[in-house]
Amino acid sequence: MSKEYIVLDLEWNQGYPKTENSDIPFEVIEIxxxxxxxxxxxxxxxxxxxxxxxxNRIYFMTAKxxxxxxxxxxxxxxxxxxxxxxxxxxGNDFIFCTWGSMDLTELRRNVSFHKLTPLAKxxxxxxxIQKLYSLEFDDGKSRxxxxxxxxxxxxxxxDAFHRADSDAxxxxxxxxxxxxxxxxxxxxxxxxxxxxxxxxEIHAAFPTYSKYISRGFSDRRKVLRDREAASLKCFYCGNNxxxxxxxxxxxxxxxxxxxxxxEHGMMRGHxxxxxxxxxxxxxxxxxxxxxxxxxxxxxxxxxxxxxxEKKLKKMLRNQSHQIQKNNDDAFS
Ligand SMILES: [Zn+2]
Numbered sequence: 561m562s563k564e565y566i567v568l569d570l571e572w573n574q575g576y577p578k579t580e581n582s583d584i585p586f587e588v589i590e591i592x593x594x595x596x597x598x599x600x601x602x603x604x605x606x607x608x609x610x611x612x613x614x615x616n617r618i619y620f621m622t623a624k625x626x627x628x629x630x631x632x633x634x635x636x637x638x639x640x641x642x643x644x645x646x647x648x649x650x651g652n653d654f655i656f657c658t659w660g661s662m663d664l665t666e667l668r669r670n671v672s673f674h675k676l677t678p679l680a681k682x683x684x685x686x687x688x689i690q691k692l693y694s695l696e697f698d699d700g701k702s703r704x705x706x707x708x709x710x711x712x713x714x715x716x717x718x719d720a721f722h723r724a725d726s727d728a729x730x731x732x733x734x735x736x737x738x739x740x741x742x743x744x745x746x747x748x749x750x751x752x753x754x755x756x757x758x759x760x761e762i763h764a765a766f767p768t769y770s771k772y773i774s775r776g777f778s779d780r781r782k783v784l785r786d787r788e789a790a791s792l793k794c795f796y797c798g799n800n801x802x803x804x805x806x807x808x809x810x811x812x813x814x815x816x817x818x819x820x821x822x823e824h825g826m827m828r829g830h831x832x833x834x835x836x837x838x839x840x841x842x843x844x845x846x847x848x849x850x851x852x853x854x855x856x857x858x859x860x861x862x863x864x865x866x867x868x869e870k871k872l873k874k875m876l877r878n879q880s881h882q883i884q885k886n887n888d889d890a891f892s
Pocket of ligand 1: 795796821822823825
């Protein structure tokens with residue numbers, strides 16, 4: 561039997577400014593899921609409200625968007641029971657599918673808050689249907705709301721949006737309409753937990769680019785000094801390339817580089833430095849074969865970066881002159 565898909569959607573509540581608990585900013589109040597078999601046929605559905613442990617009032621925006629009231633939640637089990645029931649329902653061989661990247665992070669945060677068995681030690685693989693929608697039907701970059709995508713694909717609308725069971729069903733229906741064969745190779749990784757060691761770091765090969773996610777570091781410079789994070793490997797053979805344009809940055813969060821593989825030509829790398837929710841700094845790098853125009857674009861970035869550096873140096877020099885002058889004036 562091939563792998564099943566668990567299309568998941570959550571609704572969560574949050575605290576008012578004074579009652580907010582930073583360990584669980586978003587408390588799950590509803591879990592909805594649809595189970596699809598390997599042929600993407602719907603084989604089962606899961607729906608449950610969750611009786612809250614932390615926030616005993618529904619936040620006004622949550623009430624407005626979801627229309628869920630405390631009255632609705634009455635009689636439901638608390639998170640640990642619902643979660644155990646849900647995981648049992650999921651089975652053993654499945655991959656999560658969600659619309660966007662938030663649900664699994666918040667689910668895992670709730671699991672951690674209640675000290676339950678974690679879904680994964682490090683990053684968790686899943687399919688982001690919102691991203692796949694963009695790759696299949698759009699430009700690959702844009703991210704539409706679930707309702708917009710449902711409208712565009714003319715999927716029949718039954719229950720209201722922003723409820724876990726109906727949103728999970730809409731997401732599943734969108735997923736069922738995707739036909740591109742290699743789409744499911746575009747895995748996403750939920751980073752509620754970053755890779756813990758170098759050996760656990762993510763090296764993923766997609767049809768058109770490769771992706772690397774580093775372990776967590778205490779600061780940005782350590783990421784840039786790490787030999788793996790700072791490398792630029794060939795998309796095709798994985799060998800180190802010779803840098804043609806070394807990593808250049810215009811804002812210290814995003815770096816670009818070009819390198820040449822003797823066999824496969826020019827590669828373009830994009831390294832993003834990110835901060836995780838727990839403060840850890842990590843690198844997320846994508847590499848793809850260079851296209852026409854890439855070199856010109858990167859040379860321009862290089863120029864801008866150099867000009868910025870010059871400006872900064874000049875500013876610092878002027879400042880120190882000013883300080884020196886003030887000191888001299890004070891003593892003259
Ligand atoms: Zn190569």
